[in-house]
Amino acid sequence: MSYITPISKRKGLHLFGSPNEIFLIIAIAVLSLVIGFSNSVFFSIATPFDLLRSSLIEILFALGLLIVLVSGGIDISFPIVGIFAGYTTVVIMLNLGLDTYSLWIPLVLAAIVGAILGSVNALLIAGFGLPTLIATLGTTGMFRGFLLSYIGSVYIANIPLGLDEFSTADLISVQTSSGTLARLHVLVIPVLILAVAIAFMMRRTMFGRTVFAIGGNEESARRMGMAVRWTKARIYILVGALSGVAGILYISLQRKADPYDLAGTELEIIAAVVLGGASIMGGYGTVTGTILGVLLINLIKDNLILLGIPGSWQRAAIGLMLLIGVISQAISDKRRAKQATVIEEDAS
Amino acid sequence: MKDISRDLTRRLLGDRKLTQLVVVALVVFLTFSILVPDLFLTPRNFVSMAFQIPEIALLALGVMLAMLTAGIDLSVVSMSNLAALSTAYLLVTQVTEGGGNVYLWIVIAIVIGIVVGLISGLANGAIIAGVGVTPILATLATLTLYNGIAVGIRNGQSIIGLPPEFTAIGNGSFLGIPIPMIILLVAGAGVALYINKTGLGMQSVLVGANQEAATYSAIGVKKVLLMTYTLSGGLSALAGLIIASRSASANPDYGSSYVLLAIVIVVLGGVNPYGGFGTVTGVILATAVLQMVASGFNALRFSQFFYQLAQGFVLIAVMILNTYVDKRRMRAKKDKAPQES
Numbered sequence: 001m002s003y004i005t006p007i008s009k010r011k012g013l014h015l016f017g018s019p020n021e022i023f024l025i026i027a028i029a030v031l032s033l034v035i036g037f038s039n040s041v042f043f044s045i046a047t048p049f050d051l052l053r054s055s056l057i058e059i060l061f062a063l064g065l066l067i068v069l070v071s072g073g074i075d076i077s078f079p080i081v082g083i084f085a086g087y088t089t090v091v092i093m094l095n096l097g098l099d100t101y102s103l104w105i106p107l108v109l110a111a112i113v114g115a116i117l118g119s120v121n122a123l124l125i126a127g128f129g130l131p132t133l134i135a136t137l138g139t140t141g142m143f144r145g146f147l148l149s150y151i152g153s154v155y156i157a158n159i160p161l162g163l164d165e166f167s168t169a170d171l172i173s174v175q176t177s178s179g180t181l182a183r184l185h186v187l188v189i190p191v192l193i194l195a196v197a198i199a200f201m202m203r204r205t206m207f208g209r210t211v212f213a214i215g216g217n218e219e220s221a222r223r224m225g226m227a228v229r230w231t232k233a234r235i236y237i238l239v240g241a242l243s244g245v246a247g248i249l250y251i252s253l254q255r256k257a258d259p260y261d262l263a264g265t266e267l268e269i270i271a272a273v274v275l276g277g278a279s280i281m282g283g284y285g286t287v288t289g290t291i292l293g294v295l296l297i298n299l300i301k302d303n304l305i306l307l308g309i310p311g312s313w314q315r316a317a318i319g320l321m322l323l324i325g326v327i328s329q330a331i332s333d334k335r336r337a338k339q340a341t342v343i344e345e346d347a348s
Numbered sequence: 349m350k351d352i353s354r355d356l357t358r359r360l361l362g363d364r365k366l367t368q369l370v371v372v373a374l375v376v377f378l379t380f381s382i383l384v385p386d387l388f389l390t391p392r393n394f395v396s397m398a399f400q401i402p403e404i405a406l407l408a409l410g411v412m413l414a415m416l417t418a419g420i421d422l423s424v425v426s427m428s429n430l431a432a433l434s435t436a437y438l439l440v441t442q443v444t445e446g447g448g449n450v451y452l453w454i455v456i457a458i459v460i461g462i463v464v465g466l467i468s469g470l471a472n473g474a475i476i477a478g479v480g481v482t483p484i485l486a487t488l489a490t491l492t493l494y495n496g497i498a499v500g501i502r503n504g505q506s507i508i509g510l511p512p513e514f515t516a517i518g519n520g521s522f523l524g525i526p527i528p529m530i531i532l533l534v535a536g537a538g539v540a541l542y543i544n545k546t547g548l549g550m551q552s553v554l555v556g557a558n559q560e561a562a563t564y565s566a567i568g569v570k571k572v573l574l575m576t577y578t579l580s581g582g583l584s585a586l587a588g589l590i591i592a593s594r595s596a597s598a599n600p601d602y603g604s605s606y607v608l609l610a611i612v613i614v615v616l617g618g619v620n621p622y623g624g625f626g627t628v629t630g631v632i633l634a635t636a637v638l639q640m641v642a643s644g645f646n647a648l649r650f651s652q653f654f655y656q657l658a659q660g661f662v663l664i665a666v667m668i669l670n671t672y673v674d675k676r677r678m679r680a681k682k683d684k685a686p687q688e689s
Contacts, residue, residue, distance in 0.1 A: 074484065130667050131621055133420070133484060134611065138663035141608050145657025153653070264604065267492055280485050312503045316496025322489040323475070330481040 020277035020329075024292040031299060039306040045174055046182035047303075055298045056187050057253065059291055060246035061269050062276070063198050064239040066290045069273055070202065071235050072215040072282025073132035077121060077140040079262040079269070081240050082247025084147045085113035089248050090257040091152055093160045103162045110248035111241040117143055118240015119233075126233035147259055155258035163252040187249065199287040211235060215282025271322040272297045274329070281333075297321065365618035366630055372616075373637045380644030387647035395526070397639045399519075399594065402532035403428075405635040406587035407606055408613040409539050410580035412631050415614055416543070417573060418556040418623025419476065419483030421580045425606045426494035427468045428588030429599065433498050435461030435589055436507040436598035443511045454514050461592075462585045468494055469581015470574065477573035491607075498600035506599035510592065518593025528590045532632070535586060539579070540628040548575050556623025605656065612663040613638055621667075638662075 036042040061078055068075045089109040092098075098105060117139070124135040158164075170183040202208035210231045213221040222228045251257045276293030278285030297318060304314050380388040387393065407424045414421035438457040443450050468490070475486040520527045542549040552572045555562045563569055592598045617634035619626030638659070645655050 124664060124668075128668050128671055130664070130671065134615065134621055134663065134667060137608055137611060138660040138667070141612075141656045141660025141663070143660075145653045145655070145660060148653035149651050149657060153651075267488060270488060271492065274485060280482050310500075310503070313496065313500040316493060316500045319489060319491075319493025319496045323493055326481045326485045326489050327475065327479050330479050334480055 018277060018286065018289065021286065021289050021292060024276070024289065024296055028292065028296050028299060031296070035299075035303045035306050038308065042303065042306055044176055044182065046176055046180060049172075049182050049184045051295065051298055051302060052188055053183075053185050053253070054302060055294050056185065056191050057246050057250045058265075058269055058272065058294045058298065059191055059195070060249065061243060061265075062273050062290050062294050063195060063287065064242040064246070065269055065273050066276075066278055066285050066287065067198070067202070067211060067235055068132070068239055069278040069280060070215045070282060070285045071211045071232065072218060073125065073232075073235075074270070074280065075121065075132065075136045075236070075239060076266045076270070077117075077136040077143060078239060078243040079265045080140050080143045080147070081114055081117045081243040082250065083259060083262040084117060084143050084151075084247070085110040085240075085244030086247030086249075086251040087147065087156075087257045087259045088113050088151055089244075090156055090159050090163075090251060094156070094158075099160050101162045101165060103166055106160060106163055106248050106252075107245055110244040112244070114244020114247065115237050115241040118237040118243070121240065122233040122236035125236060126229045144263060151259070153259055155256055155260075157256050159251060159255065159257055163248070164255055166252045167255045185253075187253075195287050195291060202287070207231065207234065212283060215279075215284070217283075268297060268318060269294075271318060271325070275321065275325040277329070279329070279333070366627065366633070369616070369618065369630060369633050369637070373633060373640070376637055376640050376644070380640060380647065384644065384647040388644050393643060393647075397636075397643055398526045398529050400642075401632075401635050401639050402526075402528035403587045403590045403594075404606065404609060404613065404639070405532050405632050406535060406583045406590070408610045408617070408631050408635055409536065409628065410583040410587075411610045411614045412617070412619050412626050412628075413539065413552070413576050413580050413583070414483060414487075415619050415621055416556045416623060416626050417552050417576050418559065419573070419576070420487065420611075420621075421472065421577065422484065422487040422607055423468070423472060423491040423494055424580060424584040424587075424610060425603050426491045426498065427465050427581050427584040428591065429602050430468060430494045430498045430588070431461040431465040431585035432588035432592040432598040432602075433502065433507060433600060434464045436510055436592050437502070439510050439514055440507055443514075450511060450513050454511070457514075458589060461589050462582060465581040465583075465585020465588065466578055467581070469578040469584070472581065473574035473577035476577060477570040495600065502600065504600065506597050506602075508597040510596045510598075515593050515596045518590050518595075528594065531586060531590065535583060536628045536632055539583070542579070543626075543628070548572055552576050553624055556620075556625075558624075608656070608659055608663075609638065612659045615663055615670075616666050 032042070061082065064078055065075055089106050092109060093100075093106060120142075121136055121139055124130045124139065125132055128135075169186045171186040171188060172184040174182045176182050200208075202211065210221065210226050210228075213224070213226055214228055214231060218228060247262070250262065254261070272293040273285070273290050274280060274293070275296060276286070276289035276291070278290065300317055300321065301314055304317060305311055309317065407428060410424045411421050435457045438460055439453065442453045442457070472487055472490055475481050475490070476483050481489075517527055522530060543553065544550070548571065551562065551567045552575070554565070554567060555569050555572050559569060562572075588598075591602060613634045614626070614631060615621060616637065617626070617630035617632075619630065641658060641662075642655055645658070
């Protein structure tokens with residue numbers, strides 16, 4: 001019973017966002033002000049538009065990873081799944097002569113390829129019960145090796161027309177005072193809808209609640225009669241499909257399909273999701289926090305130069321942010337655990 | 349009695365895994381010897397493999413130490429590059445200016461490199477043991493941070509043109525044995541001694557087997573973890589120095605695929621990723637197996653990506669095999685138990 005108290009406390013705070021989300025918003029605001037005052041170029045409508053554009057794909061990947069983290073696992077194969085699905089889709093479409101203006105064909109194809117790759121992860125993790133880090137590390141090597149040795153290792157510049165056209169589909173374009181065109185990509189809307197849908201799925205559906213339950217305590221979930229294995233399998237297939245969609249959209253925005261892309265971005269996205277407050281031990285994480293985490297990291301990445309910090313220190317800055325994030329999370333977890341024991345003692 | 353029997357089964361299990369590995373090594377050796385004898389089965393190829401094995405094996409030993417305690421160290425490659433870069437930086441700034449004692453500076457630079465590795469590892473240990481961050485997350489964060497520092501200090505550029513006195517170490521041989529191999533054997537013996545003969549080392553295995561039990565048995569879990577990750581940093585630094593010495597350069601982004609490789613080696617070498625079991629012999633043997641595979645693939649003109657595919661496949665195959673065998677043995681034990689009593 002004692003564990004219920006802190007959670008309900010947390011629930012009360014949800015009206016204003018969790019403490020972590022408030023912290024992220026403050027961090028983003030303070031950082032924006034600092035950057036803006038040291039370089040006024042920052043205060044332009046182009047800045048949030050560019051920030052969103054560079055964050056959209058990462059948000060898609062991050063939302064998938066969020067589901068995995070909430071379930072108590074970790075996935076490092078998703079960027080490779082994404083580029084594998086995206087690149088393969090382009091290759092299939094070009095080989096079949098499907099150089100159409102349709103956007104649905106590549107999206108569905110990429111989702112299918114992603115789901116197939118995801119089901120390999122699902123088989124290893126839910127079927128054979130392998131540790132998630134090692135299983136996805138292994139599939140990362142396998143998928144990347146397979147992609148580059150059997151599907152293709154050259155980059156394709158003439159991607160299907162629909163994808164190419166989509167890269168310049170703007171929702172709003174504003175003429176800024178400096179003369180450049182500030183553009184907000186139309187992808188913002190589907191990503192937002194998807195984020196809301198995932199938030200709904202995690203909070204309101206049986207599947208989502210089971211994911212939380214597994215992450216909280218797998219053994220308890222099993223004994224409550226939840227379909228732990230089947231849920232886990234569905235998580236990795238779903239995340240595969242989501243990564244596939246993210247991969248093909250990445251290719252669309254880049255206007256080229258490069259099979260070497262995205263490898264290595266998993267660290268940054270894990271960093272974003274963890275900064276967003278998701279617990280790597282499972283059982284906790286929010287969509288809002290995840291999106292804020294991605295925005296914060298991209299804000300740092302895109303604007304370090306404006307702060308006078310050379311671009312070569314960008315990685316170190318991200319590493320430092322991640323370190324601060326995981327340390328503060330560990331400290332607050334410890335405090336929460338201590339509180340829980342105190343309450344437990346009070347009750348007894 | 350129970351303890352003795354458990355110890356015995358553990359040892360047998362260890363032997364079984366080592367035997368398996370020897371069989372695998374022989375199969376790999378024979379396969380490539382038959383397929384590409386003129387390229388694979390040459391003294392030159394084996395000498396070159398003996399030069400390539402140590403750096404990877406040292407990184408894998410670092411990962412093994414972490415895995416023994418049921419943790420993981422993803423930052424080994426970053427630490428090794430950071431150490432190599434520090435040493436290389438000192439060497440190019442101090443030695444090429446002429447004058448001064450070249451050998452003295454080489455020794456100083458090597459010591460500094462190893463100290464950089466030890467400090468990075470100590471920081472990992474402090475974050476994991478002191479603050480209580482999960483090893484995966486802690487080393488993921490420091491992987492990015494250490495790599496970021498290595499990129500930052502030299503603007504992302506590599507350092508080239510290390511003095512020949514330094515490169516002689518990594519490319520030289522002593523009594524026909526490559527010096528890196530000697531370094532590996534000494535370090536490996538040191539790690540084996542640490543695990544099997546020192547208090548902290550034996551405790552680290554217990555921490556991995558059951559951290560809660562270890563805490564209640566008054567084992568200083570924090571001290572053990574601190575030591576584990578510090579040693580991992582030291583081993584990574586050694587690997588970095590060998591790489592720098594062999595290639596006469598240091599690059600902040602060298603060997604990013606080595607993380608996967610090191611974990612593949614450790615798992616193939618029979619180390620239990622859940623902690624509590626692992627041998628140095630297994631890890632070194634597994635490195636040799638994978639190096640033979642790499643070299644054989646090379647002789648067969650397979651691409652490096654095919655090698656990556658194979659690594660992933662081996663990792664998963666070994667893990668599945670281990671879970672399957674463990675499950676069967678558990679079942680066999682259960683079936684047997686009633687008859688014994």
